[in-house]
Amino acid sequence: MDQPVSIILPNYKTPELTRLCLRSLRKYTPHDAIRIIAVDNASCDESVEYLRSLPWIRLIERTPADIRGMEPALMHTTAMDLALREVDTPFVLSFHTDTIVYSPDWLGFLLGRINRSNKVAGVGSWKLEFVPPLKRFGKSLEDSLKRALGKRKAEFRFLRSHCALYRTDLLKRHTRGFGDGECAGSSIHRCLTAAGYEMEFIPPEVLIKYMDHLNHATMILNPAIGSRKTAAPKARQALESRLERFRAILADDTLDQ
Numbered sequence: 449m450d451q452p453v454s455i456i457l458p459n460y461k462t463p464e465l466t467r468l469c470l471r472s473l474r475k476y477t478p479h480d481a482i483r484i485i486a487v488d489n490a491s492c493d494e495s496v497e498y499l500r501s502l503p504w505i506r507l508i509e510r511t512p513a514d515i516r517g518m519e520p521a522l523m524h525t526t527a528m529d530l531a532l533r534e535v536d537t538p539f540v541l542s543f544h545t546d547t548i549v550y551s552p553d554w555l556g557f558l559l560g561r562i563n564r565s566n567k568v569a570g571v572g573s574w575k576l577e578f579v580p581p582l583k584r585f586g587k588s589l590e591d592s593l594k595r596a597l598g599k600r601k602a603e604f605r606f607l608r609s610h611c612a613l614y615r616t617d618l619l620k621r622h623t624r625g626f627g628d629g630e631c632a633g634s635s636i637h638r639c640l641t642a643a644g645y646e647m648e649f650i651p652p653e654v655l656i657k658y659m660d661h662l663n664h665a666t667m668i669l670n671p672a673i674g675s676r677k678t679a680a681p682k683a684r685q686a687l688e689s690r691l692e693r694f695r696a697i698l699a700d701d702t703l704d705q
Contacts, residue, residue: 453555453613454535457486457543458527460520462669463495465662468694469545470502471703476552479504485534487527490515502704506534520667525627528609532625540616542609542626542633546665547576548694554658558613561648569619569645570637572612574605576652576661606637607647610661618645662690 455473459466473482484505488496490512499507508530515523528542539562551557561571609632619625623639626632637647668683697703 452481452483452537453559454531454537454540454616455482455484455543456528456531456535456540457484457545458489458524458531459486459491459495459499459545460489460523460666461491461493461495462545462666463493463498464691464698465545465665465669466495467498468691468698469543469548470505471697471700472548472550472694474504474703475697475700476549477555481555483537485531487531489523489527508534521631522627524609525625525632528626528632532619535616538616539613540619541611541613544610544661544666546662547610547659548662548697549659550694551658557658558611561650562613562615565646567644567646568615568648569622569640569643570607570612570614571648571650572607572633573610573650573652573655574608575663576608576610576655576659604634605649606631606634607649609633610663611655611659614640618643660690662687 457469470484470486473484485508486499486505487508488499488510490510492512496509499505508527510527510530515526518526532540539559541558558571562568609626612633614636618640619636622643622645623636626636628635641647665687668687691698
């Protein structure tokens with residue numbers, strides 16, 4: 449790859465996930481193809497100690513005073529903007545510690561999609577989960593009925609920050625960044641489409657060939673910032689079950705070098 453892609457990675461108190469995420473990137477990506485800018489939100493735990501041990505990432509550390517009074521969503525988006533200020537590569541990828549890659553073709557695939565036209569400003573997905581066609585059809589039918597009855601507004605879909613690749617110059621020129629009070633990536637999507645650019649949604653059944661998103665994992669592992677649903681024991685059990693497929697990567701300490 450001619451020039452590396454910058455990866456923005458916020459971190460908050462997920463030692464095992466952080467290690468797994470970074471080791472998967474290290475395992476399945478040419479080392480000179482990416483620059484990782486991790487931002488720790490005053491975790492004060494072993495996850496930040498792990499980040500400090502990696503010579504191949506750029507680490508920005510926030511103190512408790514830096515994030516005092518912030519809701520989790522604002523902590524996350526403002527961390528992303530801290531990293532964005534340091535990005536000087538043509539492309540930047542927003543990423544989460546609960547997104548795990550498992551194909552050596554993942555980055556080439558994303559770059560191929562965004563490079564198909566200069567009018568494509570970003571590529572990614574709405575949600576990275578596979579829903580069987582019948583269930584997806586039923587949910588679509590239910591949502592349409594509720595909107596027709598005035599019980600639900602049309603849902604605005606945007607490239608979510610668990611994995612969204614952008615053209616850096618367009619992101620900096622036409623948007624206010626991630627921390628603007630909305631869900632990470634939503635106003636970016638609005639601004640770039642309003643400026644006349646395309647934002648391409650990759651179907652989840654395609655993107656899951658390259659990576660997995662352990663949805664809500666940070667909140668599951670930190671019940672104090674989550675909801676009743678993410679704090680439920682069955683949510684923790686489901687996450688542990690999904691992590692089993694990645695145990696070999698998680699156990700490979702050589703990937704930290």
